[in-house]
Amino acid sequence: MKFVEDMMKKVEPLFxxxxxxxxxxxxxxxxxxxxxTPGKITRKAPHVRDAVDVKRVMLFVIIALIPATLMxxxxxxYQLLLAQHLPTDFWPCVNHGASKVLPIIAxxxxxxxxxxxxxxxxxxxxINEGLFxxxxxxxxxxxxxxxxxxxxxxxxxxxxxxxxxxxxxxxxVFNPALLARACVFFAYPSQMSGAKxxxxxxxxxxATPLGVSSQAPHGxxxxxxxxxxxxxxxxxxxxxxxxxxxxxxxxACLLGLLFxxxxxxxxxxxxxxxxxxxxxxxxxFSCFNGPNQPAYFALPFYWHYILGGFAFGAVFMATDPxxxxxxxxxxxxxxxxxxxxxxxxxxxxxxxPEGVMLSILFLNVFSPAIDYFVMTSHIASRDKRxxxxxSVKV
Amino acid sequence: MASFTIKQGRDIxxxxxxxxxxxxxxxxxTVALVIExxxxxxxxxxxxxxAVVKAGTPVVMDKNCEDLKVVAPVSGKILSVxxxxxxxxxxxxxxxxxxxxFEQFSTFDRGALAGLSRETVIxxxxxxxxxxxxxxxxxxKIADPRANPKSIFIHAMNTExxxxxxxxxxxxxxxxxxxxxxxxxxxxxxxTHLCIDARSTSPALTQARGVEIQRFAGAHPAGNVSxxxxxxxxxxxxxxxxxxxxQDVLRIATLFxxxxxxxxxxxxxxxxxxxxxxHYKTMAGVPAAGLLQGSDxxxxxxxxxxxxxxxxxGKDGFTGFYDTQLTVIPEGGKRELFGWMMPGFDxxxxxxxxxxxxxxxxxxxxxxxxxxGHRAIIWPSNFDDFVALDLITFFLVRAVIVGDxxxxxALGILECDEEDFALAxxxxxxxxxxxxxxxxxxxxxxxxx
Numbered sequence: 001m002k003f004v005e006d007m008m009k010k011v012e013p014l015f016x017x018x019x020x021x022x023x024x025x026x027x028x029x030x031x032x033x034x035x036x037t038p039g040k041i042t043r044k045a046p047h048v049r050d051a052v053d054v055k056r057v058m059l060f061v062i063i064a065l066i067p068a069t070l071m072x073x074x075x076x077x078y079q080l081l082l083a084q085h086l087p088t089d090f091w092p093c094v095n096h097g098a099s100k101v102l103p104i105i106a107x108x109x110x111x112x113x114x115x116x117x118x119x120x121x122x123x124x125x126x127i128n129e130g131l132f133x134x135x136x137x138x139x140x141x142x143x144x145x146x147x148x149x150x151x152x153x154x155x156x157x158x159x160x161x162x163x164x165x166x167x168x169x170x171x172x173v174f175n176p177a178l179l180a181r182a183c184v185f186f187a188y189p190s191q192m193s194g195a196k197x198x199x200x201x202x203x204x205x206x207a208t209p210l211g212v213s214s215q216a217p218h219g220x221x222x223x224x225x226x227x228x229x230x231x232x233x234x235x236x237x238x239x240x241x242x243x244x245x246x247x248x249x250x251x252a253c254l255l256g257l258l259f260x261x262x263x264x265x266x267x268x269x270x271x272x273x274x275x276x277x278x279x280x281x282x283x284x285f286s287c288f289n290g291p292n293q294p295a296y297f298a299l300p301f302y303w304h305y306i307l308g309g310f311a312f313g314a315v316f317m318a319t320d321p322x323x324x325x326x327x328x329x330x331x332x333x334x335x336x337x338x339x340x341x342x343x344x345x346x347x348x349x350x351x352x353p354e355g356v357m358l359s360i361l362f363l364n365v366f367s368p369a370i371d372y373f374v375m376t377s378h379i380a381s382r383d384k385r386x387x388x389x390x391s392v393k394v
Numbered sequence: 395m396a397s398f399t400i401k402q403g404r405d406i407x408x409x410x411x412x413x414x415x416x417x418x419x420x421x422x423x424t425v426a427l428v429i430e431x432x433x434x435x436x437x438x439x440x441x442x443x444x445a446v447v448k449a450g451t452p453v454v455m456d457k458n459c460e461d462l463k464v465v466a467p468v469s470g471k472i473l474s475v476x477x478x479x480x481x482x483x484x485x486x487x488x489x490x491x492x493x494x495x496f497e498q499f500s501t502f503d504r505g506a507l508a509g510l511s512r513e514t515v516i517x518x519x520x521x522x523x524x525x526x527x528x529x530x531x532x533x534x535k536i537a538d539p540r541a542n543p544k545s546i547f548i549h550a551m552n553t554e555x556x557x558x559x560x561x562x563x564x565x566x567x568x569x570x571x572x573x574x575x576x577x578x579x580x581x582x583x584x585x586t587h588l589c590i591d592a593r594s595t596s597p598a599l600t601q602a603r604g605v606e607i608q609r610f611a612g613a614h615p616a617g618n619v620s621x622x623x624x625x626x627x628x629x630x631x632x633x634x635x636x637x638x639x640x641q642d643v644l645r646i647a648t649l650f651x652x653x654x655x656x657x658x659x660x661x662x663x664x665x666x667x668x669x670x671x672x673h674y675k676t677m678a679g680v681p682a683a684g685l686l687q688g689s690d691x692x693x694x695x696x697x698x699x700x701x702x703x704x705x706x707x708g709k710d711g712f713t714g715f716y717d718t719q720l721t722v723i724p725e726g727g728k729r730e731l732f733g734w735m736m737p738g739f740d741x742x743x744x745x746x747x748x749x750x751x752x753x754x755x756x757x758x759x760x761x762x763x764x765x766x767g768h769r770a771i772i773w774p775s776n777f778d779d780f781v782a783l784d785l786i787t788f789f790l791v792r793a794v795i796v797g798d799x800x801x802x803x804a805l806g807i808l809e810c811d812e813e814d815f816a817l818a819x820x821x822x823x824x825x826x827x828x829x830x831x832x833x834x835x836x837x838x839x840x841x842x843x
Contacts, residue, residue, distance in 0.1 A: 036730060036732070037729055039729035042764055045816060045829070046701065046816045046819050046829075047706065048820065051741035051765045053734065055735075056734050056747050056748075057772070057773070126768075128769070169772060263745070265746075265747065375805075378786055389626070389627065391584050392630075
C-alpha cells in the first residue's frame with residue numbers, strides 16, 4: 001500500500017501543472033484512482049458520504065456479467081466443436097471458446113479505452129468508468145465470427161459518436177454498446193446477420209432460433225419447426241444454441257439479474273415492465289393467430305423470453321440508468337414499450353429477426369419524451385395536490 | 395391531531411449519540427453572535443469593538459427593516475467584529491462580563507398572554523431580539539415582520555443523525571413551552587402546527603394546547619421542516635409559512651414572562667471524536683472548544699449541526715445561531731489500495747454493494763472521506779428515494795442548471811431547502827452536491843423570480 005502510494009506520489013509531479021506530461025493528467029488520475037481510493041474529503045455539508053461510487057456500481061455490473069461471459073465462452077467453443085462433430089468435453093469447449101471470445105473482448109477494451117483516454121485528455125475530464133461496462137457489453141452482443149477490425153470500428157463508433165460527442169458517460173442519449181452494435185449491424189450486415197455467422201466454423205450454416213421462427217412457413221407449427229432445427233425450451237433457456245456471444249443463455253442472465261437485484265444496482269422496474277410488455281404483445285399476436293398468418297404469431301409469449309437477446313437486453317442494456325427515463329413512472333412506460341417493440345419487430349418485420357437492440361435504441365431516443373410527459377403530468381398533479389392541501393383557498 | 399408516515403429516506407447510523415442526560419457546561423469566556431447563519435438580513439453593525447453591552451442590547455440592524463435588530467447574546471464587551479470572504483459579516487464576539495446583566499423588556503403575566511394582540515407580540519419579539527428565531531418558507535430566511543403567514547410550524551422533531559433529544563430538552567419545561575406556544579399562536583390568523591416525533595412521550599409536546607399536534611414517523615428526512623410543511627400546508631407561489639425551533643419557543647416564553655433576552659440552549663455534543671458526549675446546558679454561540687474539553691481534536695472535523703447539514707467551524711469556531719448539536723468526526727483522506735473492488739467489511743453504505751451489509755447495518759464510524767471522485771449524474775432516479783417531498787429531484791436540479799425559473803417553481807423549489815437533499819447527496823454514487831444546486835436555484839428565484 002505504502003509502496004504504491006509512494007510510487008504514484010513520485011511520478012505525480014510529471015503530470016501536474018507545468019509538468020512535462022501535464023496534458024496526460026486525466027490518464028494519471030485514472031491509474032491513480034484505479035489503484036487507490038481518491039482519498040478526497042468533503043468540503044461542506046453533507047460532511048459524510050456513502051461508500052459507494054461510480055467505480056463500485058460499474059464493478060457490480062461487470063460481476064453480474066460474469067455468468068453470461070463465461071457461458072458465452074463455453075458455448076462458443078461448444079458450438080464450434082459440435083459443428084465439426086468433435087467431442088464436446090468441457091475443457092476443449094472452454095479453450096476453443098476462449099480463443100475466439102477473449103480477443104474480441106481485448107480489442108473492445110483496448111480500442112474503447114484508447115478513445116476514452118484520448119477524450120479525457122483532450123476534454124480534461126476524468127476517465128469515465130462507464131467504459132468498463134461498455135467494453136464488455138459490446139463483445140457479448142456480437143457473433144463469435146466477427147472480424148476483430150469490425151470490433152474496433154464498432155466500439156469506436158459507440159464510444160466516440162454514442163458517448164463522447166455528447167460529453168461522456170452520463171450525458172449520452174444512446175446506450176453506447178448497443179449503438180456500437182447497431183453500427184456494425186447496419187454497416188456490415190453479412191457479418192452480423194444470417195445463418196452463417198453464429199458458429200465459429202468457416203462455411204458452417206445454422207439458423208438461430210429467431211431465424212427459424214421468422215422463416216417458418218404460414219400455418220406451420222412453430223414449436224415443431226424449432227424442435228426440428230434442434231431447439232427445445234431447455235436448450236434455449238440454458239443457452240446451448242448459436243447466437244451472439246453472451247446473449248444465448250437466459251439462465252446466465254438470470255444469475256446476473258439475481259445479483260443485480262440483491263445488490264440493488266439494477267432497476268427492477270424497467271426489467272419487470274419489459275417482461276410484461278413482451279407478454280402482452282406476444283399474447284396479442286397469439287390472439288390474431290390463424291392459418292393465413294405467419295407461424296410466428298402462434299409462438300407462446302414466454303418463448304420470446306428465451307429467444308434471441310431479450311434477457312440480456314432487458315437485464316443489462318435497458319437498465320442503463322443514463323439512457324433510461326429519470327422518472328419512476330417513465331421507467332415503467334419505457335420498459336413496457338421495449339418489451340412490446342421487441343416482439344413487434346421480431347414477429348412482423350422480416351428484415352430484422354432480432355428486435356431487442358432496435359427497440360431499446362428506439363426507446364433511448366424517446367426516453368426524454370417519456371420523461372417530459374411524466375414531468376408535465378407531475379407538475380399538474382402536484383399543483384392540484386398543493387392547492388387542495390393548502391390552508392389558503394384561492 | 396394527525397399522523398403521517400414518511401416512506402422515503404433512510405437513517406444514517408453513525409456512532410456517537412449523546413447520552414440522555416443534561417450536564418451544566420462550564421461558563422464560556424466568549425460568546426458569538428453568528429451573523430452568517432442569519433439568512434435574509436442585510437446587516438449593519440451598530441456598535442464597534444470595545445463597546446459594552448448587556449444581553450439584549452442591539453448590535454446589528456437589518457438595513458431593509460429598521461425594526462429588525464439582532465441583539466447581544468450576553469453582557470460584556472464586544473471583542474471583535476469578524477468578516478469572511480467578500481467582507482461578509484460572520485461573527486460578532488462578546489467577551490463575557492463577570493456578572494450577567496440583561497436589558498429589561500416589558501413583562502407580561504402568564505394569564506395575560508392569551509389576550510395579547512398580534513402587534514404587541516411582534517413588537518416585543520423585535521425589541522427583545524428574538525425575531526430572527528422566526529424563519530419563513532420559501533427561501534428559509536428570517537421572517538418579514540410585515541408579512542402575514544398562512545400558518546406557523548413549530549419544529550419539534552429532528553431526525554438528523556444523532557440529533558439532540560427533544561423530549562429531554564423539554565423535561566420540566568412544560569409550562570414555559572406552553573406559554574411560548576400561546577404567544578406564537580398570536581402571530582398567524584391560520585393554524586399553528588406542532589410537529590412532533592410519533593414516538594415522543596414528552597407531555598410538553600403531547601399535551602400541548604391551542605396548537606395542531608402533528609405526529610410524524612419514518613426515517614430521515616421525516617423530521618425536516620419542509621417535510622412537515624409539505625404534508626400539512628404546502629407553500630404555493632405567493633404563500634408564506636413561518637417556522638421556529640423548539641428551543642426558541644422556550645426563549646420567547648422567557649422574553650415575555652421575565653422581560654429578558656436569553657440565549658440558554660441545550661446542545662448535544664455528538665460524534666465519535668467527542669470524548670464527553672452529553673447534552674450540555676449552555677448558550678447559543680459558545681466556543682466549540684469549551685464543550686469539547688478533554689477531546690483530542692487532532693485530525694477531527696468539528697461541525698456545528700449534524701454531519702448532514704452542519705457547518706464546519708474548526709476548533710476555534712462557535713456553535714451556530716440555530717444549532718442544537720455539535721458533532722466531531724474524524725477527517726478522512728486515507729487512501730486504500732483497490733478500495734473500489736474490495737469486499738468492504740467496514741464500509742458504510744445505504745446500498746447493498748459492500749460486504750458490511752451482510753453483517754447488518756450497525757452504528758458505524760463515518761469520516762469525511764468522499765469515497766470516490768465526482769462524476770456526472772449517472773443514477774438520476776435514485777435521488778427520489780431519499781427526498782421526502784413529492785418532487786422529481788433530478789428535473790429540479792436540471793432546471794437549476796439551465797436557470798429556468800418558471801420550471802423550478804413549477805417543480806416545487808419553493809417548498810425546498812438544501813437540507814432536504816443532504817441525504818440524496820450522501821447517497822449519490824457520483825458525489826453530486828444536490829443541496830448546492832437547490833440553494834443556487836432558490837437564490838435565483840428569490841432575486842429574479
